[in-house]
Amino acid sequence: MPVNSRQIVLARRPEGAPQVDDFAMRSAALDAPGADEVLVRNLWLSLDPYMRLAMSDQGGLHGTVPLGAPLPGGAVGEVIASASAELPAGSLVLSMAHGWRDHYLAPASQLQALSSEAGPIQRFLGLYGLTGITAWGGIHGVLKPQPGETLFVGAAAGAVGSVAVQLAKRAGARVIASAGSDAKCAWVTGTLGADYAINYRHENLAARLADLAPNGLAAAFDNVGGEQLEILIDAMARRGRIALCGAIALYDGANYRAGPRNLFAAIEKHVSLTGFNAGFYFAEAPRIIADLATAEAEGALINEETIIGGLEAMPQGFIDLLTGASRGKILVRI
Numbered sequence: 001m002p003v004n005s006r007q008i009v010l011a012r013r014p015e016g017a018p019q020v021d022d023f024a025m026r027s028a029a030l031d032a033p034g035a036d037e038v039l040v041r042n043l044w045l046s047l048d049p050y051m052r053l054a055m056s057d058q059g060g061l062h063g064t065v066p067l068g069a070p071l072p073g074g075a076v077g078e079v080i081a082s083a084s085a086e087l088p089a090g091s092l093v094l095s096m097a098h099g100w101r102d103h104y105l106a107p108a109s110q111l112q113a114l115s116s117e118a119g120p121i122q123r124f125l126g127l128y129g130l131t132g133i134t135a136w137g138g139i140h141g142v143l144k145p146q147p148g149e150t151l152f153v154g155a156a157a158g159a160v161g162s163v164a165v166q167l168a169k170r171a172g173a174r175v176i177a178s179a180g181s182d183a184k185c186a187w188v189t190g191t192l193g194a195d196y197a198i199n200y201r202h203e204n205l206a207a208r209l210a211d212l213a214p215n216g217l218a219a220a221f222d223n224v225g226g227e228q229l230e231i232l233i234d235a236m237a238r239r240g241r242i243a244l245c246g247a248i249a250l251y252d253g254a255n256y257r258a259g260p261r262n263l264f265a266a267i268e269k270h271v272s273l274t275g276f277n278a279g280f281y282f283a284e285a286p287r288i289i290a291d292l293a294t295a296e297a298e299g300a301l302i303n304e305e306t307i308i309g310g311l312e313a314m315p316q317g318f319i320d321l322l323t324g325a326s327r328g329k330i331l332v333r334i
């Protein structure tokens with residue numbers, strides 16, 4: 001019997017900050033699975049800043065979503081009908097391409113089977129998935145902080161930033177974080193354990209960094225890009241290391257791939273800027289996930305989730321993610 005899939009499609013390309021009207025809901029009838037296919041009912045959907053990039057037509061790693069097409073994205077779901085021996089009905093699966101919808105058909109070979117033994121399955125969209133692996137890669141793969149070093153984390157109350165702060169503290173770093181409200185800053189210091197937090201919207205970030213790190217930053221985890229990255233380059237110590245994780249400050253603009261205007265300061269100070277993405281660490285995922293899951297189970301790592309309900313709420317949830325209304329990893333429960 002055909003199943004009706006409700007999907008959110010891109011109705012028009014956002015100009016600047018996305019609006020709810022940039023999205024539309026549509027329905028599509030799905031047939032029974034063909035050979036080696038499965039029919040999946042999504043349980044959890046992910047919202048991530050990179051999705052904004054695919055809504056533009058600037059190209060890049062995440063491509064361009066055609067107008068009228070359902071948006072891709074991470075999803076955790078349950079197989080409800082199967083023509084695949086590998087994924088029988090009842091299997092829990094992760095897809096990175098079939099988010100923003102409640103049901104989909106896909107070849108079993110495109111999906112990853114999940115076990116709920118590690119922890120709640122939505123974690124595979126956050127702490128055990130894209131965002132946790134990104135934080136781990138930036139801290140342990142790129143920056144490798146030494147005890148006592150001063151390390152900066154931007155967007156520190158967000159999904160990646162909140163884990164990066166805690167991993168840096170576990171490595172013995174002195175952590176200076178920034179976030180966009182006093183409440184977030186209080187949470188980043190009081191709950192996550194950062195040594196200092198700067199409200200970049202109301203404080204002068206450059207002046208505060210000069211005050212808190214008079215000898216310069218040894219390391220910085222850059223989630224923001226744009227002017228914040230320029231401030232960080234100026235604030236780095238000699239031989240400082242910057243992990244380039246994202247540039248959310250640029251995603252609504254005409255050229256999110258633009259570089260900092262003061263790059264020459266990196267030459268003057270022997271500063272390294274290392275770009276990376278989670279994909280470079282997927283091969284190590286089982287070890288990383290085990291480390292993060294153990295730390296969470298032992299109470300040594302706080303996993304924060306902002307959960308919103310239903311597909312209808314997803315466009316506004318995405319807008320809230322970009323504007324900073326959420327804390328930790330934002331997830332949609334269907």
Ligand SMILES: NC(=O)c1ccc[n+]([C@@H]2O[C@H](COP(=O)([O-])OP(=O)(O)OC[C@H]3O[C@@H](n4cnc5c(N)ncnc54)[C@H](OP(=O)(O)O)[C@@H]3O)[C@@H](O)[C@H]2O)c1
Nearest residue numbers: 049134155158159160179180223246247248249277278324
């Ligand atoms: N390289 C990779 O593989 C990879 C993987 C995942 C994510 N990322 C990147 O990592 C960054 C964080 O992603 P996430 O998933 O953890 O999202 P997130 O931090 O949970 O959410 C985004 C946050 O960015 C902050 N923000 C928005 N505009 C800003 C601006 N102009 N200046 C400063 N802060 C701003 C907001 O927090 P405030 O309230 O603090 O403003 C917002 O909550 C993004 O740049 C993302 O693209 C990279």
